[in-house]
Amino acid sequence: MTTNSTRNNASLAAIQDKARETRSLLPPNIIDMHELSAPAIRAVFELADSLRSLPPDQAVQLQPGRVVSTLFYQPSTRTRLNFDAAAQRLGASVVGFCDPATTRAGDFYQESLEDVVRFTSELVDLVVLRHHETGAALRAASCSSVPVISAGDGYGQHPTQALGDIWTMCGILGELRNRRIGMVGDVNIRSLKAISIGLSTLNVGELVYLLPKGAVFPEVVVRTLDEKRIPFRFVEHIDEMLSSVDLVETIGVNHPNHNSARDTRMRSTNVCVDDGSWYRIDAAAAQRHHGHMPPVLHPGPRTDELSVDFDTHPGAHYFEQARCGMWVRMALIAALLNT
Template identity: 40%
Template sequence: MTLAGRSLTRIADLSDEEIRSILDRASEYAAAPRDRMDELRGRIVAAAFFEPSTRTRLSFETAAHRLGARVIGFADGGSTSSVKGESLEDTTRVLAGYGDLLVLRHPEQGAAARAAAVSDVPVVNAGDGAGEHPTQTLLDLYTMRDNLGDLEGVRVAVMGDLRYGRTVHSLVPALHRLGADVVAVPAPGLGLPDDVAGHGGGVDEVPLGEAAASCDVLYVTRVQRERMSRQESAGGSGHLVVDGDLLRRSGSRAIVMHPLPRVDEISVDVDSLPSAKYFEQARNAVPVRMSVLSHILGASP
């Protein structure tokens, strides 16, 4: 019934109550981020990034520092013992001997669960390949709740690469659990996998204009070019772009979110609109990750 000392590898590991507790405490941190330097004083967070992710790594490190913890780690697996043939399990056991909590980013699905199984200290999954990235989901939920209040009945359109985008796969079930409605605006050929689409009340596909007109949230994701068909890539006819013109024409009242980095799927003319929330969303990574670290490390298990 408590997160203290527990690993966080999947969003499904959290009860609804635990999700709300994390978001609530994040609100407190967001209101006064600089008063917490004694909360995790003397604790060490080990950030083990076997693939680069500057945004995730730096926001976790910022969260640790704002709570007074210290940080060790690496930003890229290329210079670690794994290149000498060491197993993830061995590396995990060693790092667990240094830090009080392990933040793990790894290219292989299931890596976080494997690490948590052998680690003496809690493991927080910061993305494991096509698997999960639970704190990204939490900061997405936080941003929606912070802007829209309770998520019951809120209507969210997920857009872009819904087939391969790990972010969306974790977000959709979480939104359903909290009572939100979800529709999909997939890039051509990149619709939600059946197991995600069939979750909860199901996810209908709608055209972009209709989503903009009817939703409270447009959650845009980047389409990796190599995953588009040759025609798409060449003609661009199916490339989804959210721009100021679309939002005006559709009379949209939606907030616009994006896990970043974006390339061109949100036009820069949206940046100055009040509905643009993606940089705020990025900033929310800090209080939300502070809250996760605090819940896990704050009280002794």
């Protein structure tokens, strides 16, 4: 007779096998969405599905005794807490900092990123880095003795945000191949850039963009979409977007300088200063598109592009999105620690 303990062990063993298989498909570090193949992305999603179905008391048996370091040189709420929760749900411990001012990197010594990462990687099994300098994740990976996951660097990419958001899209829409995904905001921002690249890898049907006034569409995304033969187009108003897509991801148009260590309010001179109606999603927009209001995602934090009066609408999926991000980060951590 099969006991519950035997079934639980079999389940854990199957997930460990899946984690090892996923690891074989992943690059050494998670930094650039271009390095993730379609099979690798799907394997991460399948592992996230398996982890989500696992009872918490079993999940913590997957990585006991392992240590994950979160080095956050730039402010974060959702991403940092996502990684902390993901690691601890797997049974791993978390060490690190959320403000470099509390370390030798931010005081008199101004310790270099390379030294911080090199020393830290001798103490832990995985390094998660968020940094304001574009390219910092690659620098960290070059001197780390353990895998590095980028939690966003400057105007580079934010791969784990992209993977979590795309997995959320799959959960809402199913197959993405014939789907039209809308994105509101500056695609130079690391999250939308990484999402665009990831969706192109999965052969999404079409990408539709609503950019800030005067924004320049990044050449790296143009090249990627052209190479993957992904149709894309631009609209000029949120109503045009909402009436023509299957799902919308918005981050809005007002952002701090992502190459700064601290978030300070700024408004680009390229952004049209008006009432914001051309990009805002709110209850009024939902009412205008009653009968065809697509699901809405937002990685946070929000400003005036997404009204709180939309939070109770059935199409509001951004709180669910945050939890999905945790499961995907659990999958990545579980895979990378299976070495």
